[in-house]
Amino acid sequence: MDKLFKALADGTRRELLDLLFVHNGQTLGELCKHMTMSRQAVTKHLVILEEADLVTVVWQGREKLHYLNPVPIGEIYHRWIGKFERRRIDALQTLKQALEEDSSHE
Amino acid sequence: MDKLFKALADGTRRELLDLLFVHNGQTLGELCKHMTMSRQAVTKHLVILEEADLVTVVWQGREKLHYLNPVPIGEIYHRWIGKFERRRIDALQTLKQALEEDSSHE
DNA sequence: TTGACATGCAACTAAATTGTTGCATATAAT
DNA sequence: ATTATATGCAACAATTTAGTTGCATGTCAA
Structure with a gap:
């Protein structure tokens, strides 16, 4: 890898x-x-x-x-990119919340 | 990129x-x-x-x-990996043919 | 305020990366 | 056979990368 x-x-x-x-x-x-x-x-x-x-x-x-x-490229997607992509929405939501919490402290 | x-x-x-x-x-x-x-x-x-x-x-x-x-990871997939993955089967077929042609020359 | 904690900045070193040039080898064509 | 073509190998130089150490700065807590 x-x-x-x-x-x-x-x-x-x-x-x-x-x-x-x-x-x-x-x-x-x-x-x-x-x-x-x-x-x-x-x-x-x-x-x-x-x-x-x-x-x-x-x-x-x-x-x-x-x-x-192209096979190794596919492996990148499935073994490594996939796991981040899967939770892409979730992670963005977490990030958004963190940013909102932070700006509420100012 | x-x-x-x-x-x-x-x-x-x-x-x-x-x-x-x-x-x-x-x-x-x-x-x-x-x-x-x-x-x-x-x-x-x-x-x-x-x-x-x-x-x-x-x-x-x-x-x-x-x-x-995770957004940039998604970009890698869509802008760069995607184009190879799309034709993954085709490319493998081409490769297979080339290998077969070559071994027939020996 | 003073001390502890979380992090930043800068100089330095070692190793890996990217390119060069010169020469060697093997195949094809005349 | 000779010459041209396609590629390989190796030594070298310049740059980038990855790590170190030492010191500075800013924030929390007693």
């Missing part, structure tokens, strides 16, 4: 996921064309995405095809 | 959110009791959570009460 959140923490990596979302199965070279940094920098980001299991790689000859894997 | 992902990237900060989820409205001192690091370190993490709008603060005398704000 930590690798997953860390992978998503970087804007460049989220951009790479966006690129794969638009056109899945791109090679490293293709992805680099859309980025401003060096190829090696992009490689490093992709490795992090692979280790977080957000991207799956298929070698085809000398080309490395990158596929978006 | 970047501040939000960066805030969630750290395990300690996710732990703090979990603590507030269990018992909302805790003071800095109360939160520190559950953590191993120094009070100042916890403060820094809380500031980052506040700047990401994940935690809202209410001052009560000399005590600082911390409330979990």
Whole structure:
């Protein structure tokens, strides 16, 4: 779970996921064309995405095809976001009450 | 959106959110009791959570009460996770096909 | 008012992150 | 075979991050 959140923490990596979302199965070279940094920098980001299991790689000859894997994203939702979302209304209500109590003390 | 992902990237900060989820409205001192690091370190993490709008603060005398704000979490789901989840099945299908094509080349 | 308690601010250190460049290796095309 | 293409590996530098410690400030309680 930590690798997953860390992978998503970087804007460049989220951009790479966006690129794969638009056109899945791109090679490293293709992805680099859309980025401003060096190829090696992009490689490093992709490795992090692979280790977080957000991207799956298929070698085809000398080309490395990158596929978006949406499963871990789903896990974030179900295992972590879900629990906060479930009580979203309740928590907001609690917060609202706390704020009202506080302003009544002034 | 970047501040939000960066805030969630750290395990300690996710732990703090979990603590507030269990018992909302805790003071800095109360939160520190559950953590191993120094009070100042916890403060820094809380500031980052506040700047990401994940935690809202209410001052009560000399005590600082911390409330979990689940709204930004909901935004992650709707603005970013949603788009991948929506096509989750499709993307998995594409990935599966790619893997099958590849193994047929061997 | 004095002492204890809750928190803030700032300087410093260590480690992780993000990028670079140079060179190596493997595959494809002429 | 030779050359061009696609990618990998490793060393380095700059920045950010996560933690520490020491001291200051503001509030409650005796």
